[in-house]
Amino acid sequence: xxxxxxxxxxxxxxxxxxxxxxxxxxxxxxxxxxxxxxxxxxxxxxxxxxxxxxxxxxxxxxxxxxxxxxxxxxxxxxxxxxxxxxxxxxxxxxxxxxxxxxxxxxxxxxxxxxxxxxxxxxxxxxxxxxxxxxxxxxxxxxxxxxxxxxxxxxxxxxxxxxxxxxxxxxxxxxxxxxxxxxxxxxxxxxxxxxxxxxxxxxxxxxxxxxxxxxxxxxxxxxxxxxxxxxxx
Numbered sequence: 001x002x003x004x005x006x007x008x009x010x011x012x013x014x015x016x017x018x019x020x021x022x023x024x025x026x027x028x029x030x031x032x033x034x035x036x037x038x039x040x041x042x043x044x045x046x047x048x049x050x051x052x053x054x055x056x057x058x059x060x061x062x063x064x065x066x067x068x069x070x071x072x073x074x075x076x077x078x079x080x081x082x083x084x085x086x087x088x089x090x091x092x093x094x095x096x097x098x099x100x101x102x103x104x105x106x107x108x109x110x111x112x113x114x115x116x117x118x119x120x121x122x123x124x125x126x127x128x129x130x131x132x133x134x135x136x137x138x139x140x141x142x143x144x145x146x147x148x149x150x151x152x153x154x155x156x157x158x159x160x161x162x163x164x165x166x167x168x169x170x171x172x173x174x175x176x177x178x179x180x181x182x183x184x185x186x187x188x189x190x191x192x193x194x195x196x197x198x199x200x201x202x203x204x205x206x207x208x209x210x211x212x213x214x215x216x217x218x219x220x221x222x223x224x225x226x227x228x229x230x231x232x
Contacts, residue, residue, distance in 0.1 A: 053097075054231050055232045082111040125157065126159050128154070129201075144193075145185075191232070
């Protein structure tokens, strides 16, 4: 089901791009100045010309699910005892070239634990972390597919009432990790873009339980997010 979310998010981005379209800006030398000054102008203003390195700010919101043995291994490891939940984040980056960027990211996810693993009360994993990634983008007009990879550090805290946490076979875990994924960025104007992104967070040395039945002691996280970007 999660794998079908990406096309829906992409369709939403394309719809937003159409909604922002405005009357054509002036031609000639005034075109770029008009697009730069009119932040919400669409149309030909979505084809921003490269003038050098630019600062990018972004926010993202979507869904997450814990897994094991690959980005879609939702029925393995810790994924067998947790449900899908919300994902959110913020990022800042420097686009050094039209196809090369570096980003620093804050990420957050929440995944509830099934009741049969926590009979004493409701608990869930609140995961927060920081990432540094390199992004490689195909500098095509109007639609920009990209891939990225990097590393980070993540804290997955088991939250809930003390009695519920004590009665669960699961516990918190903090560790470094590697991240990678792919995305699609769709310019809406000279400054704004909207896109979709799938990220696999591969946790290194994680331990969520002393019970290794079905591998629930280990796992990773995959997120599917809608990403909004502002370029200064």
